[in-house]
Amino acid sequence: xxxxxxxxxxxxxxxxxxxxxxxxxxxxxxxxxxxxxxxxxxxxxxxxxxxxxxxxxxxxxxxxxxxxxxxxxxxxxxxxxxxxxxxxxxxxxxxxxxxxxxxxxxxxxxxxxxxxxxxxxxxxxxxxxxxxxxxxxxxxxxxxxxxxxxxxxxxxxxxxxxxxxxxxxxxxxxxxxxxxxxxxxxxxxxxxxxxxxxxxxxxxxxxxxxxxxxxxxxxxxxxxxxxxxxxxxxxxxxxxxxxxxxxxxxxxxxxxxxxxxxxxxxxxxxxxxxxxxxxxxx
Ligand SMILES: [Zn+2]
Ligand SMILES: [Zn+2]
Numbered sequence: 001x002x003x004x005x006x007x008x009x010x011x012x013x014x015x016x017x018x019x020x021x022x023x024x025x026x027x028x029x030x031x032x033x034x035x036x037x038x039x040x041x042x043x044x045x046x047x048x049x050x051x052x053x054x055x056x057x058x059x060x061x062x063x064x065x066x067x068x069x070x071x072x073x074x075x076x077x078x079x080x081x082x083x084x085x086x087x088x089x090x091x092x093x094x095x096x097x098x099x100x101x102x103x104x105x106x107x108x109x110x111x112x113x114x115x116x117x118x119x120x121x122x123x124x125x126x127x128x129x130x131x132x133x134x135x136x137x138x139x140x141x142x143x144x145x146x147x148x149x150x151x152x153x154x155x156x157x158x159x160x161x162x163x164x165x166x167x168x169x170x171x172x173x174x175x176x177x178x179x180x181x182x183x184x185x186x187x188x189x190x191x192x193x194x195x196x197x198x199x200x201x202x203x204x205x206x207x208x209x210x211x212x213x214x215x216x217x218x219x220x221x222x223x224x225x226x227x228x229x230x231x232x233x234x235x236x237x238x239x240x241x242x243x244x245x246x247x248x249x250x251x252x253x254x255x256x257x258x259x260x261x262x263x264x265x266x267x268x269x270x271x272x273x274x275x276x277x278x279x280x281x282x
Contacts, residue, residue: 001021001280001281002018002112002137002142002280003017003018003020003021003279003280003281004016004223005017005276005278006265006266007031007035007036007276008031008039008266008267009146009225009227009267009276010061010226010227010228010230010267011061011228012031012061013031013032013064013065014030014031014061014226015027015029015030015036015039015065016225017040018142019043019045020137022110023051023109023110023112024050025053025054025109025112025135026075027053027054027056027133027144028053028054028056028062029053029063029064029065030059030060030063031064032065035268036065042275043278047069047073047075048073048074051110052075052076052077053069054078054079054105054116055077055079055080056132057083057119057121057122057127057128057130057131058086058090058122058127059122060096063087063096064096066096066099067097067098070097070100070101071100077102078103079099079105080105080128080131082129083127083130083131084102084128087128112135112136112137114134114135115133115135115158116133117131117155117159118131119131119145119148120149120150120151120198120199121148121200121201130147132146132148134159141161141162141163142163142165142281143159143162143164143166143167144166145165145166146166146167146168146225147201147226148168148202149195149200149202150198151206151210156214159210159214160214161216162214162215162216162220163220163281164220164279165211165214165220165221165222165223166223166265167222167223167224168201168202168224168226169202169204169207169224169226169227169244169247169248170195170201170226171195171196171203171204171228171238171239172204172238172243172247173196173203173204173205176195176196177196180193180196188236195238201228204243204248205247207224207244207247207248208248208250208252209251211248211251211252211260212251212252218257218260218261219260219261221260221263222261222262223263223265223279224264224265225265227244229267230267263277264277
């Protein structure tokens with residue numbers, strides 16, 4: 001059995017729990033430490049229950065509270081050495097608490113096998129290695145895959161047949177292209193061009209096509225994550241869950257296949273009526 005639940009998902013912070021019932025892992029800690037502690041409590045977990053935090057990459061929305069959780073609760077931090085070096089450089093320029101001790105990403109934590117898969121995202125010189133994660137326990141396999149502007153056959157081959165996946169559906173391409181042709185959004189053009197690029201984020205259609213490539217069948221559980229929606233300033237939204245779901249389902253329909261069950265995540269995953277779905281594979 002493996003469980004997966006997004007405590008927070010989106011540009012304001014990402015944190016996802018993957019649990020076998022005995023081993024509990026956190027993928028990223030980019031939301032505030034307080035929110036992560038509260039949301040863990042919803043799952044009847046506390047930070048000391050975590051066997052480790054696995055860091056995907058050195059962007060603040062994935063890393064912000066790693067140092068705080070490590071210092072306050074002694075949670076081990078697993079991160080690629082090149083990403084750890086990038087984090088040390090960045091920590092000098094931010095208020096994030098530095099992590100005093102990190103370990104490379106292991107192949108096994110408790111009873112969960114861990115596989116780090118390279119992603120195409122960010123600036124390799126500045127950010128170090130960027131990865132996503134796949135986990136195995138018994139016959140079950142789940143993956144947390146966000147922050148990638150494109151994907152290759154290697155990633156498709158690794159994720160093929162996964163039982164459940166939290167996959168990025170960051171933006172609806174037509175929304176971003178419309179903003180790029182509109183001078184009133186020129187302040188955000190750089191960010192929007194980066195998001196569209198091969199080292200940015202996956203659009204809804206790219207998300208649908210990747211899902212089509214990897215899914216064994218419509219029984220696979222899919223959580224759409226890192227959605228560009230519900231910003232305090234709604235002008236910044238480049239997506240919403242219903243649009244993302246429709247675009248993903250359209251990809252399956254056009255390719256003559258049944259769409260999987262699609263679940264949602266929320267930016268902070270804790271307001272009443274806005275709780276990200278908990279997925280259990282057994
Ligand atoms: Zn990122
Ligand atoms: Zn991100």
